[in-house]
Amino acid sequence: MxxxxxxxxxxxxxxxxxxxxxxxxxxxxxxxxxxxxxxxxxxxxxxxxxxxxxxxxxxxxxxxxxxxxxxxxxxxxxxxxxxxxxxxxxxxxxxxxxxxxxxxxxxxxxxxxxxxxxxxxxxxxxxxxxxxFYQDTARLARSLIDKGALGRLHLASWRTVSQLVPKAGEFSSTPWRHDPGYEGGPHLDAGVHHTAIIRLLCGDVSHVSGVTQDANTTHGGPSDLSLNLKFVSGAVGNYTAGYPELAVPKEPNDLRLYGTEGVMSFGYRQLTVSRPEEPDAVYRTGQVDGxxxxxxxxxxxxxxxxxxxxxxVAQTFRNMQIVLDGLESARRGVVRAIDPYPSELSATALPLWSPVRSDPLFDNPDYVTVEHG
Amino acid sequence: MxxxxxxxxxxxxxxxxxxxxxxxxxxxxxxxxxxxxxxxxxxxxxxxxxxxxxxxxxxxxxxxxxxxxxxxxxxxxxxxxxxxxxxxxxxxxxxxxxxxxxxxxxxxxxxxxxxxxxxxxxxxxxxxxxxxFYQDTARLARSLIDKGALGRLHLASWRTVSQLVPKAGEFSSTPWRHDPGYEGGPHLDAGVHHTAIIRLLCGDVSHVSGVTQDANTTHGGPSDLSLNLKFVSGAVGNYTAGYPELAVPKEPNDLRLYGTEGVMSFGYRQLTVSRPEEPDAVYRTGQVDGxxxxxxxxxxxxxxxxxxxxxxVAQTFRNMQIVLDGLESARRGVVRAIDPYPSELSATALPLWSPVRSDPLFDNPDYVTVEHG
The missing domain is CATH 3.40.50.720 (NAD(P)-binding Rossmann-like Domain)
Structure with missing residues (x-):
């Protein structure tokens, strides 16, 4: 049927x-x-x-x-x-x-x-x-981490700052984003993608503390959010996201993961693994979309x-929780422990998705290109 | 006499x-x-x-x-x-x-x-x-900020991560640094220079929350420290410093200051001011030392x-406080309000030093070079 x-x-x-x-x-x-x-x-x-x-x-x-x-x-x-x-x-x-x-x-x-x-x-x-969760570069990053490329992760850091003003024909112009009807503005709308990547690569966050600032009159919610993170694994990190009204110069905008055996720089459709005594390895996937x-x-x-x-729903709720608890932390001036609802927090919180059908990422050796240098 | x-x-x-x-x-x-x-x-x-x-x-x-x-x-x-x-x-x-x-x-x-x-x-x-406090590039940065180059500062962000292992003939090899007899290890030794710059350019910090991590067996104190900062001015920021045992790839290592009218990237002996509708201005000073x-x-x-x-002593104590309260915040899992001893905290906490004798920075037009581009 x-x-x-x-x-x-x-x-x-x-x-x-x-x-x-x-x-x-x-x-x-x-x-x-x-x-x-x-x-x-x-x-x-x-x-x-x-x-x-x-x-x-x-x-x-x-x-x-x-x-x-x-x-x-x-x-x-x-x-x-x-x-x-x-x-x-x-x-x-x-x-x-x-x-x-x-x-x-x-x-x-x-x-x-x-x-x-x-x-x-x-x-x-x-x-x-x-x-x-499904992005090929992110899945590749996770698979490399699972194989031990970084050893024990101890520090994660991501700063992403970019101008956010309404541009005709772009997501930024949709009216509900200016008066969003939900807390956090761009941090709950766009930022949850970042917390998704962070959870996929670093595991669950157990504690968050945040500071916020309003510097954008064209969007609802605070424009700047900086979150300090404690992971279930024991690692720590910071996620700073700024959506100012003013244009900003070019930003690095990569998530850096520092481990005891290697460092990963995770960017958009490209990641680099640096390990001692080895040339840096730059990976690119053939992924068709985000x-x-x-x-x-x-x-x-x-x-x-x-x-x-x-x-x-539970996994995407967890991504939200990092933003929402971070906002609450900023408002109340306290560090927030993440409430592990609906189940226990985990250092490998998210499964690495792979389809039943053939997966170009893991089944096709030509799909990932690696440059050493 | x-x-x-x-x-x-x-x-x-x-x-x-x-x-x-x-x-x-x-x-x-x-x-x-x-x-x-x-x-x-x-x-x-x-x-x-x-x-x-x-x-x-x-x-x-x-x-x-x-x-x-x-x-x-x-x-x-x-x-x-x-x-x-x-x-x-x-x-x-x-x-x-x-x-x-x-x-x-x-x-x-x-x-x-x-x-x-x-x-x-x-x-x-x-x-x-x-x-x-006395570094020429830092004094230049402060003078540009005082003149309004950035408008209202809303976000500051600095990540500095570099390998710290004993190297013969370098500061890193001095025995007291490995078993330092003071809290914070490299963060109290080297990190207070960064908090000095942050205070000079952003004013006093009113609240700090921190997370720490140990990932370096060759030095005393935690290797990783990430501090979320609330400034007296109302701006917020993050300072993340990592001193891992492992070599790390090249890092940006600049302090970024995001204002309502401009963005400053403050690096070692060089700073860039980006303002809308103007070419970026890269400043370099002729300073003779740090x-x-x-x-x-x-x-x-x-x-x-x-x-x-x-x-x-009071001004350098204030730099220490940011690190020490950040460490205490990390240990206790709370946000710390900085105790404004010995006097009130201030948004222009540090005076901009200028000598009675001629000051090359402000008296010699050839001392600062500016490139636009």
Missing amino acids: QDHAIRLGVIGTGLAVERLHWPALQRLKHEYTITAFANHSRPKAEHFANYAGVSMDDYAEDYRDLLGRSDLDAVLISLPIPMNYPVTKAALEAGKHVICEKPAGIDDAEGRKFIELIETFQDLIVLITENS GHFNAFVNFFEAIRLGEPVVGT | QDHAIRLGVIGTGLAVERLHWPALQRLKHEYTITAFANHSRPKAEHFANYAGVSMDDYAEDYRDLLGRSDLDAVLISLPIPMNYPVTKAALEAGKHVICEKPAGIDDAEGRKFIELIETFQDLIVLITENS GHFNAFVNFFEAIRLGEPVVGT
């Missing part, structure tokens, strides 16, 4: 679908068919119908009409953050599997409700598209083959 | 004198005469006598014998950190002005005793050679002209 492609309803057809999801779905035509789509704005829906080659007959202005269709297996939810929880809830109640943009809720309370929700619908798959393709593969294999989901 | 050069006794004639103080004193022959010197090791004293061109007749094995001489105006104390307080005390009791290496004491309690000590001897000058020459000028002018000392 399950031989057909997954019949997907797309709820929200904005920039994230155009830039992130549709390019992945295009490469997965045997796995997914777009059966229906919803947007409160008809012009945006028409734009989507046009580039995705779907018929306006399958359009619904109200996502609840879409959920009422019996010919849908699953929905993709790509809406402003405050919609993630209520629309996922409605979709599960309608019996649909869900793949939903991050983060899992607007705050700690809603994140916990989100986890309880999926426990209620155990027969349905819910995957939060935290693409960083991880969305792989997320859809995981979603497909979870539905069809019963494979575990890596981007679970 | 005070027309002669200051008759200086040198207590401790190790690497710091050879590398830092003697080159400065050589340029100040009209201001200083080395009249006596002490070292518990006669071979080290002979080495000093040789390069400094002084007679072994003026050598004392015990610094207390040196202090008993009536033909000394002042002493330079260049000893392991735990000796700074007791030897300064003995020198003041012997009626000598003191110029002493940083930091002012081994811990918070001794630092406070140090401040009380100099209050007891108000007729004598005490200058702690925190050369960073600031020791200027410190000796300040000491001379304080004794001869009654000029204020910038490198006071």
